[in-house]
Amino acid sequence: MSEHKPRKSIEKKMPKAFGWMAEYQDEHGLLAAARKVRDSGYTKTDAFTPFPVHGIDEALGIKPTVLPFIVLCAGFTGLGTALLMQWWMNGVDYPYIISGKPFGITPASIPVTFELTVLFSAFTSFLGMIALNKLPKFSNPVFTNPRFDRATNDRFFLYVEATDKYYNRESVKELLGGTQPDSLDEVLEDTTPSALPQPIILGVLLIVVAGLIPAMIILNMRAGFSTAPRFHLFFDMDFQPKKKAQQTTTIFADGRIMRPQVKGTIARGQLEEQDPFYLGYDPSKMTMLEESASGVMFVSTQTPTASQDGKTDGQQPAAAPEAPKLPWIDTLPIEANEDNMKFGKLKFDTYCSACHGYAGFGDGLVHKRADSLAQGYWLPPTSMHIDRVRNQPVGQIFNTITKGQGKMASYASSLSPKERWSIVLYIRALQRSRNANMDDVPVEMRSSLNDLATQVKTNPEATK
Amino acid sequence: MNLNYDKATIELPQSWRAKAPIILSAGLILLVVGLGCAFLSPAKGGDNSQGFRYLTHSYLANFVYVFSFTLGALFFILMQFLTRAGWSTSIRRLAEILMMMIPYLAILFVPIIVMLFWGSSALYEWNAKPSEMPNSVIASKAAFFLTAKFFTIRTVAYFTFWILAASWFFRLSRQQDESGDIELSLIRQKWSAPLIMIFALSVSFAAFDWLMSIDADWYSTIFGVYLFSGSMMGFFALMIIISMLLQNAGKVQKLITVEHYHDMGKFTFGFVMFWSYIAFSQLVLIWYANIPEETYWYKVRLEGNWAPFSYGLIAVHFIIPFLYLMSRHVRRNRTALAVGAAWVLFAHWYDMTFLVMPNAGSLEFFPMFGHLLGGIGMLCIFAAMFIQRASGVPLVAMRDPRLPEALSYANPIL
Numbered sequence: 060m061s062e063h064k065p066r067k068s069i070e071k072k073m074p075k076a077f078g079w080m081a082e083y084q085d086e087h088g089l090l091a092a093a094r095k096v097r098d099s100g101y102t103k104t105d106a107f108t109p110f111p112v113h114g115i116d117e118a119l120g121i122k123p124t125v126l127p128f129i130v131l132c133a134g135f136t137g138l139g140t141a142l143l144m145q146w147w148m149n150g151v152d153y154p155y156i157i158s159g160k161p162f163g164i165t166p167a168s169i170p171v172t173f174e175l176t177v178l179f180s181a182f183t184s185f186l187g188m189i190a191l192n193k194l195p196k197f198s199n200p201v202f203t204n205p206r207f208d209r210a211t212n213d214r215f216f217l218y219v220e221a222t223d224k225y226y227n228r229e230s231v232k233e234l235l236g237g238t239q240p241d242s243l244d245e246v247l248e249d250t251t252p253s254a255l256p257q258p259i260i261l262g263v264l265l266i267v268v269a270g271l272i273p274a275m276i277i278l279n280m281r282a283g284f285s286t287a288p289r290f291h292l293f294f295d296m297d298f299q300p301k302k303k304a305q306q307t308t309t310i311f312a313d314g315r316i317m318r319p320q321v322k323g324t325i326a327r328g329q330l331e332e333q334d335p336f337y338l339g340y341d342p343s344k345m346t347m348l349e350e351s352a353s354g355v356m357f358v359s360t361q362t363p364t365a366s367q368d369g370k371t372d373g374q375q376p377a378a379a380p381e382a383p384k385l386p387w388i389d390t391l392p393i394e395a396n397e398d399n400m401k402f403g404k405l406k407f408d409t410y411c412s413a414c415h416g417y418a419g420f421g422d423g424l425v426h427k428r429a430d431s432l433a434q435g436y437w438l439p440p441t442s443m444h445i446d447r448v449r450n451q452p453v454g455q456i457f458n459t460i461t462k463g464q465g466k467m468a469s470y471a472s473s474l475s476p477k478e479r480w481s482i483v484l485y486i487r488a489l490q491r492s493r494n495a496n497m498d499d500v501p502v503e504m505r506s507s508l509n510d511l512a513t514q515v516k517t518n519p520e521a522t523k
Numbered sequence: 524m525n526l527n528y529d530k531a532t533i534e535l536p537q538s539w540r541a542k543a544p545i546i547l548s549a550g551l552i553l554l555v556v557g558l559g560c561a562f563l564s565p566a567k568g569g570d571n572s573q574g575f576r577y578l579t580h581s582y583l584a585n586f587v588y589v590f591s592f593t594l595g596a597l598f599f600i601l602m603q604f605l606t607r608a609g610w611s612t613s614i615r616r617l618a619e620i621l622m623m624m625i626p627y628l629a630i631l632f633v634p635i636i637v638m639l640f641w642g643s644s645a646l647y648e649w650n651a652k653p654s655e656m657p658n659s660v661i662a663s664k665a666a667f668f669l670t671a672k673f674f675t676i677r678t679v680a681y682f683t684f685w686i687l688a689a690s691w692f693f694r695l696s697r698q699q700d701e702s703g704d705i706e707l708s709l710i711r712q713k714w715s716a717p718l719i720m721i722f723a724l725s726v727s728f729a730a731f732d733w734l735m736s737i738d739a740d741w742y743s744t745i746f747g748v749y750l751f752s753g754s755m756m757g758f759f760a761l762m763i764i765i766s767m768l769l770q771n772a773g774k775v776q777k778l779i780t781v782e783h784y785h786d787m788g789k790f791t792f793g794f795v796m797f798w799s800y801i802a803f804s805q806l807v808l809i810w811y812a813n814i815p816e817e818t819y820w821y822k823v824r825l826e827g828n829w830a831p832f833s834y835g836l837i838a839v840h841f842i843i844p845f846l847y848l849m850s851r852h853v854r855r856n857r858t859a860l861a862v863g864a865a866w867v868l869f870a871h872w873y874d875m876t877f878l879v880m881p882n883a884g885s886l887e888f889f890p891m892f893g894h895l896l897g898g899i900g901m902l903c904i905f906a907a908m909f910i911q912r913a914s915g916v917p918l919v920a921m922r923d924p925r926l927p928e929a930l931s932y933a934n935p936i937l
Contacts (some may be wrong), residue, residue: 114933127851158811166807 074248078220081240089215092238093118103223107210137179141172339454344386387454403485419443536772550903560893577890579646580883595758596621604715609928703922756794757871763864788854828886
């Protein structure tokens with residue numbers, strides 16, 4: 060094409076030059092040339108290589124960047140932000156007890172502090188790198204020459220920019236020419252038309268118009284009316300071949316889709332609603348009581364006590380909550396053997412003793428701690444040895460563990476029914492131990508117990 | 524390969540060899556005086572049991588302090604072959620000499636074994652007579668695992684493994700000095716992977732046995748890593764110091780460049796960070812779980828005079844070296860790096876003291892003074908051993924195929 064144009068117009072349209080680009084076959088040629096250019100005093104230089112070349116920074120005379128110091132500042136900012144944030148949030152603004160740990164800055168704050176320090180540093184180093192490199196740059200004149208494409212493949216390039224203060228077109232050409240480059244080209248402005256091609260504009264317009272169509276349809280539907288039935292996109296999802304509760308059917312003679320329980324079967328969850336083992340009372344005897352069954356069940360789950368409103372004076376334990384009048388069972392549904400007893404002790408010591416104490420006097424560590432804080436509104440845990448608890452049927456104690464009472468939470472999710480019954484068994488043993496007489500002790504152990512009793516009476520110190 | 528070089532430039536300075544006996548005797552005297560200070564100072568009315576506790580704990584802490592350098596060296600060698608590292612070839616022989624000091628240092632462990640069979644429970648409480656066991660937990664541990672016999676068997680096993688691994692690597696390295704055979708590098712590369720796994724286990728177990736079991740109630744599964752991280756940090760600092768001393772004496776001048784110092788500085792910095800990470804991981808789990816059987820280890824260290832000492836560890840072992848070694852300019856400046864490395868060596872001693880000494884008793888001036896003297900003495904003995912071991916060995920593996928890579932190595936400018 061250009062052959063047909065007159066020579067003059069080419070010179071007139073001579074594109075702008077940005078500097079010289081020398082090409083080398085390997086990194087040794089590049090490094091040697093870079094050192095030469097550096098020693099000649101040029102600073103606006105750059106190298107392009109397919110892989111990181113050791114020593115190129117020094118050969119180009121690149122000064123260390125200021126980025127590390129910016130990142131350091133960002134790191135300290137992150138550190139400060141994290142500490143300040145945690146001190147303010149958990150120490151001042153909203154002190155909240157977490158695992159009984161102190162408020163404000165604790166060792167648990169360090170991971171957060173670490174994360175935030177790293178986060179601030181990482182973002183700053185990434186964004187700082189982008190900014191210091193003046194990125195993003197959508198076009199760079201070095202790409203004008205197709206030879207340069209091999210910079211990502213197998214060639215090494217050295218670039219001296221025209222913006223260098225010592226730049227002189229001829230002398231730079233001479234200097235680079237003396238480094239035996241494979242090629243030496245002037246980096247020229249890209250003179251290809253920068254306007255978008257017409258087909259692309261057309262295509263974008265088409266896409267935009269096409270994108271408006273769904274919106275138009277929706278708008279039309281919203282504004283207008285239609286008598287056509289609703290459109291079912293997923294027909295078999297909207298009309299499923301199944302029946303729901305309370306619907307009718309023609310399959311069964313009585314026309315009901317809900318079927319009565321088949322004899323001799325147990326539905327899921329049914330035992331938990333009917334078996335005394337899971338309830339502590341026998342629901343089959345409920346109808347014999349005056350109150351309606353549903354009402355009593357509601358009461359038993361709520362167990363309102365005076366303690367809940369926190370208005371007790373701290374001296375007087377809350378009045379015994381009115382015992383729900385349920386048909387509690389009197390006999391343990393588990394066997395009272397040594398295994399169950401040991402199991403119950405284990406579970407009692409784990410779950411109950413913190414408040415109720417190991418011997419069940421309501422003097423556990425939680426109580427002692429709360430008592431020493433002397434905040435006045437602490438309601439002591441119930442002792443297992445008061446008459447009210449001693450007279451409770453086993454079913455009611457079981458119910459207390461299951462549902463909780465007063466401040467005590469429900470332990471149904473922590474303890475299985477078997478574990479709860481074992482605890483009841485152990486509580487019964489604890490109660491018995493405080494109210495035992497000599498007849499309860501096995502015959503062969505009575506004499507040694509008597510000896511011990513005499514010892515304690517005569518010399519209390521010796522037995523310690 | 525062109526092998527025209529003056530052999531004298533890669534040999535230990537003659538003056539050092541002459542000084543070795545003096546350094547050794549000075550070290551022994553300092554150690555004995557130090558242990559004596561620790562032993563005698565708290566004696567009241569002829570009862571020296573407390574003094575003996577200080578003495579044994581001080582000896583163990585100072586022993587592990589110098590021994591950890593050689594463990595670090597062994598790991599460093601394994602790691603260099605595992606990663607096929609080239610940059611470190613010119614400093615690798617120094618680390619090889621350090622790891623070959625394990626047999627020498629094994630002698631220093633003998634007194635501890637003797638003490639066990641003599642029946643003393645001053646250092647290892649689990650060595651008490653069955654009737655005098657502090658509690659049932661320790662008694663159950665002492666039934667099988669923590670017995671004098673089994674302890675000795677394990678210790679011998681650790682040393683055997685370390686010595687065999689180190690000797691084999693050293694022998695091949697010395698053979699390569701003669702033949703320059705590449706095959707010798709390849710076979711070490713191949714075996715570094717399985718050995719490094721056994722090494723990890725052996726160090727972990729040695730840390731449990733030697734250091735953690737002085738408090739036989741307490742346990743921390745990360746303890747082996749804790750000791751390892753501190754050891755690596757101390758090892759790199761020691762390498763910096765040794766390289767600089769050798770260069771000041773006119774040896775290995777052009778073989779160890781500022782780039783190598785820069786890298787050793789980076790490693791020191793990295794392991795300062797790693798130690799802090801591990802130490803904090805141990806602390807935060809114990810602090811958060813708040814279980815008495817774990818927390819009391821810290822309670823012992825936060826009582827009386829130990830409290831400022833333990834809080835000081837955070838500054839000495841983390842904040843100061845972390846901020847100081849962070850800068851590239853410090854790591855590339857000889858004097859500045861030497862100061863940093865010396866500080867890190869001190870920090871490692873401080874850490875070993877923190878690990879061991881609170882178990883002996885409260886922090887008092889004279890026992891600690893004796894402990895410090897003992898530490899310096901132990902370092903002197905270590906130095907004399909180094910001179911002895913390095914005598915007649917070229918200080919650089921001149922015919923290693925990766926040496927050119929090490930010599931042309933340069934850190935990128937950041």
